[in-house]
Amino acid sequence: MSWFQKQFTLPSKSRGSYLITDEVVKQVPEIGQYKVGLLNLFVQHTSCALSLNENWDSDVREDMSDALDRIAPEDRKGNLYRHSAEGLDDMPAHIKSALVGASVSIPISNGKLATGTWQG
Template identity: 65%
Template structure:
């Protein structure tokens, strides 16, 4: 059993849901060294989230953004508003979606379904850089 871990910075983005599979694979090329294993991604923030979802039709990303804005709207009278009106709704959305995704690795590739991709859900209006801890555990290819 072999382990690998690094912290990566994602491209700066503002509110929305973004397909980041290619960016993850570019920044964590070590995935290709594993015959079998698990890639766990953990976002180190409370106003953004990671999930697996549709990787083909970008309308899904827009619809998800709209739906989450209806579930936790900025218009509510939240107590916590020290960082702006979009902060507390961002915390709620982050808790609903989650901070971690775990994806199987098979023969040096992510074993996602045909239409699955890794998403960053950014819930703040202003542009942010987000940091993700990537951990791989598994069996490497024999050398």
């Protein structure tokens, strides 16, 4: 049995929901060496999150972003949240990250991520 740990950085993007599966696979080519395994991804940021969701229809990503915006709206008037030192959009980002989570685990099978048909 073997395992490895690797740290990598993906380019920053503006607020939203993005499909990063292909970028992750490029950053971790070692996946191809494993017949059976588990990829654990963890984001080291308190206002960013990871989820495994539909990869076919980009409307799903937009709807997820819209739903999270309704749950944790930006504080345009400055009276919703106490923490506002880093901008009116910062506290909502922390809430969204806490709700969605900072990590995701994906099985590896025969050198590939074993995601469902529409997962990505």
